[in-house]
Amino acid sequence: MSRDRYPHEDPVVVTCGLPYANGDLHIGHLRSLVSADILNRAFGLIGQPSIAVSGSDMHGAPVALNAEQEGVSPGEFAHGWHDRFQELFPEFGIEFDNYGHTDDETNTALTTDIVERLIEADHVYEREIEIAWDAIEEQALPDRYVEGTCPYCGADARGDECDEGCGRHLEPGEIQDPVSAVTGNPAEYRTREHKFFRVSAFADVLTAFLDDLEGTANARNQPRQWIEEGLQDWCITRDLDWGIPYPGDENLVLYVWVDAPIEYISSTIQYAERVGHDPIDWTAPWSGDGDIVHVIGRDIIQHHTVFWPAMLDAAGYALPRAVCAHGFITIDGEGLSTSRNRAIWAQEYLDEGFETDPLRYYLTTTGGLQQDIDFSWEKFADRVNGELVGTLGNFLYRSLLFAHRNYGGTPDAKVSAEVADRIDEAVADFEEAVNEYNVRAIGMTAVELSRFGNEYIQRNEPWRLVDDEPEAAAGVIRDCVQLAKAIALLGSATMPDVSARVWWELGESTDLTEASLDAVHEPPASSFGAPTEQFEQLEDELVGDLTASLTAQIEASVDEGSDERVAFSTFDSLDLRIGEIRSAEPVEEADNLLVLDVDIGDEVRQIVAGLRGHYAVEELPGTRVVVLTNLEPKTVFGVESDGMVLAAGDDPDLLTTLGNSEPGAAVR
RNA sequence: AGCGGGAUGGGAUAGCCAGGAGAUUCCGGCGGGCUCAUAACCCGCAGAUCGGUGGUUCAAAUCCACCUCCCGCUACCA
Numbered sequence: 001m002s003r004d005r006y007p008h009e010d011p012v013v014v015t016c017g018l019p020y021a022n023g024d025l026h027i028g029h030l031r032s033l034v035s036a037d038i039l040n041r042a043f044g045l046i047g048q049p050s051i052a053v054s055g056s057d058m059h060g061a062p063v064a065l066n067a068e069q070e071g072v073s074p075g076e077f078a079h080g081w082h083d084r085f086q087e088l089f090p091e092f093g094i095e096f097d098n099y100g101h102t103d104d105e106t107n108t109a110l111t112t113d114i115v116e117r118l119i120e121a122d123h124v125y126e127r128e129i130e131i132a133w134d135a136i137e138e139q140a141l142p143d144r145y146v147e148g149t150c151p152y153c154g155a156d157a158r159g160d161e162c163d164e165g166c167g168r169h170l171e172p173g174e175i176q177d178p179v180s181a182v183t184g185n186p187a188e189y190r191t192r193e194h195k196f197f198r199v200s201a202f203a204d205v206l207t208a209f210l211d212d213l214e215g216t217a218n219a220r221n222q223p224r225q226w227i228e229e230g231l232q233d234w235c236i237t238r239d240l241d242w243g244i245p246y247p248g249d250e251n252l253v254l255y256v257w258v259d260a261p262i263e264y265i266s267s268t269i270q271y272a273e274r275v276g277h278d279p280i281d282w283t284a285p286w287s288g289d290g291d292i293v294h295v296i297g298r299d300i301i302q303h304h305t306v307f308w309p310a311m312l313d314a315a316g317y318a319l320p321r322a323v324c325a326h327g328f329i330t331i332d333g334e335g336l337s338t339s340r341n342r343a344i345w346a347q348e349y350l351d352e353g354f355e356t357d358p359l360r361y362y363l364t365t366t367g368g369l370q371q372d373i374d375f376s377w378e379k380f381a382d383r384v385n386g387e388l389v390g391t392l393g394n395f396l397y398r399s400l401l402f403a404h405r406n407y408g409g410t411p412d413a414k415v416s417a418e419v420a421d422r423i424d425e426a427v428a429d430f431e432e433a434v435n436e437y438n439v440r441a442i443g444m445t446a447v448e449l450s451r452f453g454n455e456y457i458q459r460n461e462p463w464r465l466v467d468d469e470p471e472a473a474a475g476v477i478r479d480c481v482q483l484a485k486a487i488a489l490l491g492s493a494t495m496p497d498v499s500a501r502v503w504w505e506l507g508e509s510t511d512l513t514e515a516s517l518d519a520v521h522e523p524p525a526s527s528f529g530a531p532t533e534q535f536e537q538l539e540d541e542l543v544g545d546l547t548a549s550l551t552a553q554i555e556a557s558v559d560e561g562s563d564e565r566v567a568f569s570t571f572d573s574l575d576l577r578i579g580e581i582r583s584a585e586p587v588e589e590a591d592n593l594l595v596l597d598v599d600i601g602d603e604v605r606q607i608v609a610g611l612r613g614h615y616a617v618e619e620l621p622g623t624r625v626v627v628l629t630n631l632e633p634k635t636v637f638g639v640e641s642d643g644m645v646l647a648a649g650d651d652p653d654l655l656t657t658l659g660n661s662e663p664g665a666a667v668r
Numbered sequence: 669a670g671c672g673g674g675a676u677g678g679g680a681u682a683g684c685c686a687g688g689a690g691a692u693u694c695c696g697g698c699g700g701g702c703u704c705a706u707a708a709c710c711c712g713c714a715g716a717u718c719g720g721u722g723g724u725u726c727a728a729a730u731c732c733a734c735c736u737c738c739c740g741c742u743a744c745c746a
Contacts (some may be wrong), residue, residue, distance in 0.1 A: 217672095217673090217685075218672060218673070221671090221672075222671065222672055225670090225671065225672090226671090298672075298673090298740090298741090299741075301672090327673075327740085328740070328741090330739090330740085333739095335740070335741090366680090366681085367680095367681070367682095368681095368682085370672095370673075371673075371674085371681095372673075372674090372739075372740065374680090379680080379695095382680090382694080382695060383694080383695095385706095385708095386694060386695065387693095387694070389706060389708075390706085390708055390709075391694095391708095391709090393706070393708090394705060394706065394708055394709065395705085395709085397704095397705060397706070397708095398704055398705035398706095398708085398709080399704085399705085401704070401705070402704050402705080405704085406704095440682090441682095444682095444693090447693095448693085451693090454705095454708095454709055454710070455709090455710065455711095457704075457705090457709085457710090458701095458702075458704095458709060458710040458711085459710075459711095461702075461703095461704085462704070463702090463703075463704045463705095464702095464704095466704090477704095533705095533706055534706095535706080536706085537706060537708090593744050607746085608744085608746075609744095609745095609746085610744055610745070610746090628746080641746060642746095643746080644745085644746045645746090
C-alpha cells in the first residue's frame with residue numbers, strides 16, 4: 001500500500017460491496033455501485049491507473065432458502081439475479097472492469113487456498129458449539145433464520161446479529177431462546193464441531209490498520225470500539241449445502257462472509273488474466289504495490305474493517321488503503337423497506353423513461369458520502385431543474401449554440417487568463433476531491449464551473465459585442481467553449497452519458513472515457529454542429545404523479561393481504577378473553593408504554609400496552625378489556641409482556657364490554 | 669442500554685480531520701438587469717450570536733469536556 005497522493009504510478013483497485021444475488025436492485029444499491037464507479041472514473045481522469053471490480057454474492061442461507069421456495073437450485077436462483085444485475089449496470093453507466101461472482105472457479109479456488117493458509121498458519125481451531133436445529137424439519141437453522149434474545153443486551157435479535165439491540169455480531173449458539181424464523185418451530189441446540197478463525201489475535205494488526213485507514217470516518221471509528229471491547233473469534237463454517245466447502249471437511253461450508261470479500265481479489269485476478277500482467281500488474285495492490293479502495297454501505301463496516309483485514313493479513317495479503325462507507329437512503333424521510341415495497345427500484349426508474357445521469361448525480365452529490373440522504377421526487381426534481389437544467393445544461397447549450405451560430409464552432413481566439421485559471425482551479429478541486437474520496441465534491445466541480453460560466457458569459461455579454469466588437473465577442477465565446485470542454489471532462493465521472501454527448505458535439509473524435517483532465521486546455525474542434533439540450537426539465541405535474549404513484553405503491557403493499565379471508569379455525573385459534581386491569585405503571589425509557597397487571601380469570605398476566613398518554617394511569621385499574629391471551633410472550637424494553645390488550649384506532653380506544661362479563665369470559 | 673451519524677439564515681446543504689478576516693451553495697422571499705439560452709441566466713437586498721454551557725488559544729462553526737435534542741441499525745403494534 002502506498003500513501004502517495006493520487007495520482008501515483010502504482011495501480012489502484014476500487015471495489016464495490018458485492019450485490020447479494022437474492023433480489024432486485026434499488027436506489028440503495030445504486031448508491032454503492034455508482035459511488036464506486038465514479039471514484040474509478042475519477043481516478044482515470046486524474047491519470048491514476050485504476051480498475052473497478054466487484055461480483056455477485058451468491059452463497060449463504062437466504063439464497064439457499066429462497067431457491068428452495070421457488071423450487072430451483074441455489075445456483076440457478078443466484079445466477080438469475082447475477083444476470084439481471086449485469087443487464088442493469090450498463091443502464092446506469094456502471095462499468096466494472098471485471099464483474100464475477102463468488103461461486104465461480106476463481107473464487108472457489110482462491111477461497112480454498114486462503115483458508116488453507118489460515119489453517120497452516122494455525123489461525124483456525126475447532127470448537128464444539130451449540131447451534132440451533134429445527135428438529136421437525138431435521139435441519140440446521142442458519143443464523144439468519146434464527147430469532148431469539150441477545151445475550152448481551154436482552155433485546156430481540158437475529159441469529160447472526162443483534163439487529164434490534166446493541167448491534168453486535170453474534171456467534172452461532174450465543175443467542176438465547178431461539179426459534180426458527182422460517183417455520184416458527186422452536187429451535188433446539190445441537191452440538192456441532194465448527195471452525196473458528198482467531199480474529200482475537202489480530203487486535204494489534206487491526207489497530208495499526210485503522211490508524212492509517214483512509215476513507216470515511218465511520219469506517220475508522222466504529223471498529224475501534226469493537227477492538228477495545230475485545231475481539232471475538234469468528235466462526236467461519238456453517239451447516240449448509242450451499243457454499244464453498246471447508247477444506248478438509250465436506251460436511252461444512254464456509255460462511256458466506258469468508259468467500260464474499262475474497263471475490264474482490266478473484267475479480268481482480270480474472271481481470272488481470274484477461275488483459276495480461278504487462279505493462280501493469282493489476283493484482284499487485286493485493287501484495288502491497290498499489291492501493292485497494294473499498295466502497296461499501298455502512299451496514300458492512302465490521303466485515304471490512306475487522307474480519308476482512310484480519311484474513312488478509314493472516315493469509316499474507318496487503319491491507320486496504322481506504323474504506324469508504326456510504327450512508328443509507330431514506331424516501332420522504334423514512335427508511336427503505338423492500339418488504340413493504342418502500343423503495344425506488346432501478347427498473348422502475350428506467351421505466352419512467354428517465355436518463356440515468358441525473359439519478360447518478362442526485363445519489364452522489366446530495367450529501368457527503370458518509371451521510372444518509374433523503375430521496376423524494378420533489379427534491380430530485382429540484383436539483384435536476386435547478387442545477388442540471390438551469391446551471392449546467394443551460395450554460396453548455398447557450399454557449400455552444402452561440403459558438404455554432406456565429407462561428408460554426410470554436411472561434412479563432414485565445415483563451416483568457418481568467419478562464420484558464422478558473423479551469424485550473426476546477427481541476428485542482430477535482431484532484432483534491434479524489435484524494436479525499438469525496439464523491440460529492442467530484443460531482444460538484446462541473447456544476448460549479450458551469451455556474452462560473454453563466455456568470456462569465458452574462459458579465460461579458462457576447463451577444464452585445466458580436467456586432468460592434470467582433471474580436472472581443474470571439475474571445476468570450478472561445479472562453480465559453482473551453483469551459484464547456486472542461487465541464488464535459490470534469491463531469492464525465494458522475495455523468496458519463498451527458499458528458500460523452502457534449503464531448504462528441506464539441507467535435508472530439510477520441511473516446512471520452514480514455515481522456516484525462518490534461519485535455520482541459522486543449523482547443524476543441526474549430527467546427528462543430530448545433531448542440532442539443534442535455535437535460536429535461538421535470539415538470540411539476542410529473543413530479544406530482546410520481547409522488548402519488550410512489551405513495552400508492554407503498555400503500556398497496558402495506559394493504560396487501562387485506563382481501564384475504566382466514567378460516568374459522570384461524571379465528572378459533574385465538575384465545576380472546578375478558579380481563580380486568582388491576583394495576584398500571586409506565587414503562588421506564590418508553591414514551592408510550594404502560595405495564596399492566598390484568599386479571600384474566602384464572603390468573604393475572606403482565607401485559608405491556610401502548611396506552612401511555614392516552615389513558616391516565618390511575619383511571620385504568622378496574623377497567624374491563626379484551627385480551628388475547630395465547631399470544632407468544634415478548635420482552636419489550638426489558639419488560640415481559642404475556643398477552644395483548646386490544647384497542648381500536650391510532651389513538652388507542654380500549655375495547656371493553658357493554659354488559660358485565662366477568663374476567664375470564666371467552667370472546668366468541 | 670450500545671454503536672454510528674447529526675444539530676449552520678424559512679427549508680436543504682458545505683466548511684470541521686490539517687483553528688485565523690462575522691461563514692458555502694441550492695431552493696424559497698424581495699428588488700433590479702439581460703434577452704445568447706430549456707420562463708432558463710446574471711446582479712443586489714433581507715435573513716444565522718454556526719444546538720446549549722464551560723474550557724484551551726492571540727484567535728473556534730472548526731479542538732476538549734459536559735449537557736440538550738434529532739436520525740439510523742431496531743423497537744414503544746404484542
